[in-house]
Amino acid sequence: MFADPSLQTGLPLYQRLADLAGGDSIVLVPESPLSKHSIMTCFQKLAEANYVSFQGYLKCGHLGSRILLSPAPMVMTLMTNIMKAYAILHTRLPVI
Numbered sequence: 015m016f017a018d019p020s021l022q023t024g025l026p027l028y029q030r031l032a033d034l035a036g037g038d039s040i041v042l043v044p045e046s047p048l049s050k051h052s053i054m055t056c057f058q059k060l061a062e063a064n065y066v067s068f069q070g071y072l073k074c075g076h077l078g079s080r081i082l083l084s085p086a087p088m089v090m091t092l093m094t095n096i097m098k099a100y101a102i103l104h105t106r107l108p109v110i
Contacts, residue, residue, distance in 0.1 A: 038063070074109035081107070 025043065032039040042060055044052040068086035072079050 070105040070107055072107050072109065 021043070025041065028041045032041050040063065042056050044056040046052070065084070066086055067082050067084035070081050070083070072081045
């Protein structure tokens with residue numbers, strides 16, 4: 015898979031570190047053979063995973079405005095003794 019023996023040795027350690035970090039942590043490795051295109055593809059994956067902004071509409075009474083949030087809000091999980099609930103952010107945000 016990889017020609018570099020030090021990468022073959024280190025990759026499981028990097029993956030373990032990402033697992034310990036929790037969340038959506040990942041290890042990105044450029045495709046082999048190493049080229050300008052493989053590096054650009056790796057950075058594209060990084061940008062898509064971490065730097066996508068959220069577009070929405072903020073409304074307060076009769077006033078409203080388009081908004082752009084970066085980084086995008088994360089889905090929240092609420093754990094109770096009885097159930098597990100998810101809070102999902104919609105693109106239309108009323109201010110109460």
